[in-house]
Amino acid sequence: APGGPATGTAAGTKRALSAAFYQAINDLDPHGASAVDEASLLANRQIYDTLVARDGERLAPRLALSWRQPDDETWEFTLREDVVFHDGSKLTSADVKASLERLAASDGPQKPLWSGVSAVEAPDAKTIKITTKDPLGTMLVNLTLAFIVPAAQIGKGDLSRKPVGSGPFAVESFTPSSQLVLKPAASYWGGAPKLAGLRLPYIPESSTRMTSLQNGEVDVTWIIPPDELKRLGGVNGVKVESKPGVNYFLAWFNCGKKPFSDPRVRRALHHALDVKSIVSSLYGDAAAVMDAPIPSAVFGHASQEPYEYDPDLAKRELAEAGFGSGIRTSMMWFKDTGPLATELAQSIISAWAKVGVTVEPQQIEKAAWLKRLTALDWDIELQVNTVTTGDADYTLGRLYTSEANRMGYKNKELDGILAKAKSTADQDERRSLYGQACEIIWRDAVGVFPAALSSTYGLRSTVAGFVPAANSQPEFRTVSTAG
């Protein structure tokens, strides 16, 4: 298509690839305030590297060649020696130490992940030793978010705008909320990327984003709005791919507050929902009905028995609990929490209305939502939650403890299971512990978990070697374009 900035010149040559994510990159500092935004993580994955990375079920070595645990509180990593930063300097244990210490000291959203670390040491250039106050089973998982920056840059360089990393791509230019232009790092230890360059523009309006994919201004874009998925599949020169994702809708009940302190009420509301029909008609292939409080793509997921759709049963249960005459309550969410969020909310509210539960819809602003959320100033709240690390700990372990008190739900048994899961490093044991946690949360109906969103990608058919990522953070090192 004419005019598209990504239009290539001669066929067959390597050219810059344009990939548009649906969220804005604001800041490239991997330890900054927006460090766990999906968009920031996407950028960081191209620019920086981590010691460990998730590879499906497995945690794979990356900058760290190997690791061991001399005791429960100590981790020892051996680093690769062939890693250089984009400025040509070698990556050593000093850089890792500086980065981890910076993370632990930061005020950013990653702070809680690292508060348990008591010391980071670098005995030699290729060894790094981390000591924790208590056993920390999630160490490896947390490390998938710990991007390494050169120690020399800390406090001096402009990591927000012109960062130096050791990832497959180096920054060429960056305008926050607009576009990030990257160039391949020839010296990347895993081999230089095939692309001549990578452009990550931010296109806020989804119809524009679809248009720009269709007329070739961008080569890859994700997430595809559910209603566009089918249509886009039929467009010439475009293909769609999807993968179960780590984003999911949850609608918590405020379990510390009447009437939701009564589990019978919560279960009754489950029975009042025809989740399957709602999700399939709203999302089609773009989401899957959930059978646990976390998506199936997450480590620690265990399938549960679904609640049957039975409005009569729901009414009976409500009457048993003493709410035969109905309930008046409210549900809050913010508009951009996820695709079709308002529509989903409306559908749920509409279904509950049929069993006599009148829900006042409260679509509010994100900031106000957050304030009320943490203050437990709500009845029901709907949100899209992301299991950023792909590990159940990030969600279950963090949100459902009595201490966290995020939804007024308190369960000693669950607290014990989660604490145990946090401290063991044995992955199989962790998986079974989180399975138990899933069951308790599901059975006690702490919330409704309607849909796990797929990561849906639209690509020009010229794009090759693209691997869809469950966490919406695909890697572009292996991608190439033909023609």
Added chain:
Amino acid sequence: MVNLLEVEDLAVEFDTPKGPLRAVRGVSFEVGECETLAIVGESGSGKSVTAQTLMGLVPLTARIAGGRVTIEGRDVVGLPDREWRELRGERIAMIFQDPLSALNPSLTVGYQIAEMFRRHRGTRRAEARRRAAELMTQVGIPDAERRLDDHPHRFSGGMRQRVMIAMALALDPRLLIADEPTTALDVTVQAQILRLLRQRQQAERLGMILISHDLGVVARAADRVAVMYAGRIVETGTVAEVYERPAHPYTLGLMRAVPDPRDAGAPLEAIDGQPPDLAAPPEGCAFHPRCPFARDVCRTDDPAPRTLGPRRASACHFAEEVIVNGLRA
């Protein structure tokens, strides 16, 4: 004397929501070289419409309903716009009552004068400018060179009118129409402008139509007078003839309505009533409702102008009686 302009039985009508409005109803007169014809009449009597018609500038809603206009022997009614444009400024020129609004406020005075040469003669900018300055000096604007680049609002009323005159006379037209050129000016300035017009006229042997509602100005500045009432010329003659022996009751009434310095304080002889509505003029003579001489015939017959002598006429059934009456007073 050569007639520069001849108007014969000219009629102009306006289309109004209430129907046709006959603003000019059968007007005839002629103007010779070096002669000043004054047209006097009250507000709305059709003086300006007549003048605009002579310039080929009837308003969009108006149309010439009849008659002939001959400028230097050439019939100009229905002339195509192109040819009109060549007449205007070159053969026939016009100046207006309010010299401030008649000048373009955002163009310099020099430009507006020089434009005459540039658009009509294709004169070069510098040359046109030089001639503009020359003209300005001729009409008595001191320090013309410097004032070329001033905008009209920087000039006083009298000076603006001088600029208008300079502009009108730029291309040596033969005929000048001055529509109430001094009404907006103070008496002392009015005297200056009238004198200037007189000088230029004599120097260039211009024919001139001076439109005014001030009988005093006309007395001072004109050779001949045409008195208009309700779209019609009711009386013509030399100034002396008309002022000394008015032959139409309206003229007579006008004269008597002006305070007489020799008899100050005595009640004035006002003309009763109001001028007629031209959209629905009265039957018969348009003046009859206000006329002390009116008889039955006046109510039914609209009198045509009658010749009373060489270049002297009156549109009254009883012109002779009026003359006698006027003499007696």
Added chain:
Amino acid sequence: MSVNTEVRALPGRLRVLPLRARLALGTVLLFVLAGLLGPLLAPFDAARTSPVDRLLPPGSRLSDGVVAWLGTNQVGQDILAEVLAGMRTSLTVALVTVVVGGSVGLLLGLLAGYFGGWADGIISRIGDIQLAFPSLLLAILLAGVLGPSMVNVIIALAVTRWVIFARVVRGSALAVRDREFVDSARVMGASHARILLTYILPSCLPPLLVAATVQVGLTMVAEASLSFLGLGVPASQASWGSTIAEGRDYLASAWWIAAAPGAALALVVVSIGILGDLLRDASDPMTEL
């Protein structure tokens, strides 16, 4: 009492209305009528959704057997019902905004224009300060501050409008203040209150009315823009603005969602605009007096 000639003259003028003005008037009346009767014809309940009926084209039969003449939206609601309900919201927002903004503007404009001096100084400066923010930005800021609700949208929009009205009123008050007929009342010994009420106010009303008419239309569009940015009326209330804004993602696939309210909005605003022109033409000779 003094009689306003405008009021007398208008019916006479309406009789000779040009065709497009009659069409415009008819359209506006039709919409107002439909808005009033809407709940009877096609009741709308924002809380009732039917996911299986979503995105059906116009004329489709819904799962409950009803025909959706204008199709359904992304949650399976009948667009016709939504448009009718939305009109009530949009018109209410626009009218209340204009009435509130207009009243404040009228009061302050009169004070500033008539008394001049420091009253004018203060009021005009406040207006200047406010105009230093382009109005949409101010509305965004206010709507963001106050949170989405119909009342807040009205407040945000009214705050941005009063200056316009105040300026119009001030302008005409200023023009009339020094007119000779006002002077002659002063010479007569009339008090300020009397002059303001019987001389200045009637002259300010026609231009205010014209401005108000125009603003009703523009306010409806502004409300839609706020909805686009997610700062409009809340989801529980249908409004044209939010329906168009939500339908924007479907312009290519389910065009009918945005088309119906969009066409309705355009029709009403254009009609109101034509009426505003007419009003301006009708009142111009009078304001010249």
Added chain:
Amino acid sequence: MASEPEPLLELTDLVTSYRLRAGIGRAGGEVRAVAGVSLTVRAGETVGLVGESGCGKSTIARTIVGLVRPAAGRVLFEGRDLATLPAKELRRLRREIQLIFQDPYAALNPRMTVAALIKEAWRIHPGLVPRERWDEEVRALLGRVGLRPEHAGRYPHQFSGGQRQRISIARALAVRPRLIVCDEAVSALDVSVRAQILNLLQELQRDLGVAYLFISHDLGVVRHLCDRVAVMYLGKIVESGSKESLYGGPSHPYTQALLSAAPSLDDWRDGGRDGGHGEIVLTGDVPSPLNPPSGCRFRTRCWRAEDRCREEEPALIDRDTGHPVACHFPGVVHSPA
């Protein structure tokens, strides 16, 4: 006029100025539109005020009726200073001075009927006419100024210029004034209609005894109507006196120029357009009141001006001229060469 009646209105050294706000490309400043004027109007008489455009005539009128405040000097009505009067008293006095404007249309509220316009006066001054007699009184007033009773229900735009001026006069009469200031009251009217209004004004004076301050630039009309005349130039009175004395022996060069420049019906006799009637044509324009010339204000256009005129401002005193004149070299007419 043997015994002079008490002065009704007395202006002493009146100064009125307008403040100009600085604007784009414009400096601020103060226009002294009236720069020290003393004038007396006695009950039942007519005083004429003539002068060219912008010389401050309207400003004097507006100051007298209280539309603008004087910067200095006093306005005395029946010997009482209007500036120091208590508000209530002032209101009553104000009523006794009315103003008629040049443009009768602009001076009438277009939204009010004639009846409403007239009754407005009584609404403002309750007690003047009992309410039940309003309609009757309106009819009487309309008759007084030569309008018909059925005109009461019409709006101003339904009348001709002369009729509108009649309405203005009726409205002014409604509050029973003792002094009417006519600011160019007949200037916008055609000759025939002007005569009607002049006659009406004279008649009203005869019947009601009102005094007029008659402002005009038309020397002929002033001569016709007034008992005494004052000539203004650039904010000052340059010559004043009884009509006979002033028109008979104009002594200020400006008055002389004005008189000679004024066209009259008889001009054609004196040689008409050939200019043989000895008119004085002044050169130049009236200077701006923002910075008037030093000394005598007229000297820039005066053919008799000498050095003294530049330095010393002539006082308005009788200089063997039979009436006061503000000129160092008053005298009989000498045309400029």
Added chain:
Amino acid sequence: MTAFLGRRLAQALLQIWGAITIVFIALRVLPGDPAELILGSQATPEALETLRAQLGLRDPLIVQYFDHLRAVVTLDFGQSWRQGVSALDATMERLGPTLTLSAWAMVITILLGFATGSFAARRANTWADHLVSVSSLVGQALPPFWIGIMLSLIFARWLQILPSTADGSMVSLLLPALTLALPFVGWLGRLVRTGILEEMNQDYVRTAHAKGLSHRVVFYVHVLRNTLVPVVTMLGLLMGYFIANGVIVEVIFAWPGIGSLLVDSITFRDYAVVEAVLTVITVCYILLNLLVDVLYVYLDPRIQLENA
């Protein structure tokens, strides 16, 4: 002139001060606080408290206000917590694109506005004139975002002749500039039409005809110039609208302007940026109008009337 400029400048400063104060007040009463947004949903109360103190949110309002004023005077709005850079820098890098876009929109508006306006004026009261006036109303009646999306669908998706996102090239700015301009083309057109018709009735036009000038010269040399005067005063206002309405266009065409930065920053309570943006916009707008005032003098010599 100096007196005027001085007064006008003082007025501008007052306006800026007022605007800053309004922004300050508005932001302090906003529900939600940046500390929560920075630290995310898992933050501990102590951490929040520390951060709040760090951000100066715990000082008394009046202290915050004066701190803020001082900051503005020294052009130091603080750090943007979202972008990790100085708020002023973050703002200034967006100003350029906004001004570019607004300028293009202005050019389009003026060209089309004058074209349609003079077209309509020359055919006043014909069906062509009515058509122009109705379509100009339609332009204002449609929400700008709708216009934008439709243009994008038509030209970028279906016809594929223009790009759907703006990258700064002239072609890519065409759609966004057109979207911004369209509602105002009609508006300006109407203004121009009325202006021309009004001027056409002026006495000087009659003079020009009496001088024997052709219709073309009368129209282009005499009339059009005078209609510019009232129009120019509107252009300052128009630029303000463009900057503000830019928000919508920026979102649709992915153009990194100042408007979307503002909306984002409000959403995320990035106070420093909100303040910087609004201050910068206000200053721009006020300077622009000052410029218009000065331009006015050159276009309308009558304004110097009283200059003795």
